[in-house]
Amino acid sequence: MSDEQYRANELLPLEDEQIVSKVTSYLSNCIKDFKNATVTDKEIGRFPNSLTHFFPGSYKDMMRGSTSFPNLFMAGDWIITRYGSWSQINAEKLKIWFAAFPSQEKSYVTGLEAANRTVDYLEEGSFAKIIPVEEDEPHIQALRSLNRSFNEITAQFPLSSYFLQ
Incomplete structure (x- = not known):
């Protein structure tokens, strides 16, 4: 299991065991x-005033799986995929387990996508089956639509790009 806490300044002064207890409590809600x-093993890093490369708004800077080179294909958790983000992958169907910050699942799926592009390019081999992410529930779809509309409106304000979106 891997867990990453964004904006978790309140965790910085805690002892490792207190953090493990808090994370376990959060996960047990799900x-x-x-x-x-x-917990049989743990590695806890504290990085005050820093962000991972998956900060809010970073999606627009992620790479595509195909490149300008016809025989070069990319894979990894930083690749845009039509099969969902690292938090959306249906791990049970993929026969892999994850919680909280499962970037390895997105790497796995984009690896399959890159392999499929290679099979297509070489016109040889078998395509891997990738199970698509289930549709969002209606209330999630409505909230996403509302968020998109809000972002379109706020983008028209001066200096809107200087605020966290």
Whole structure:
């Protein structure tokens, strides 16, 4: 399991065990079995005043899986994919397990996509089957639409690009 906490300044002064307890508590809200889980290993890094390369708004800077070179294909968690983001992959269907910050699943899917592009380019081999992400629930679709509309309106204001979106 991997977990990354964005804007988690309140965790910085805590002892490692306190952080593990908090994260386990957060996860048990989603998956009840986490409440009784035993953490066998941990690595906790504290990076004050910093961001990962997956900060809000970074999607627009992500790469595509195809390149200007006809025989070069990209894979990794920084690649745009039509099969969902790292938090949307249906891990049960992919036979892999994750929680909280599962970038390895997106790497796996974009790897399959790159392999499929290679098969297509070489006209040889078998295509990997990639199971698409399920549709969002209606309330999520409505909120995404509302958010897009809000962003379109605020983008028209002067200096709008200087504020976190």
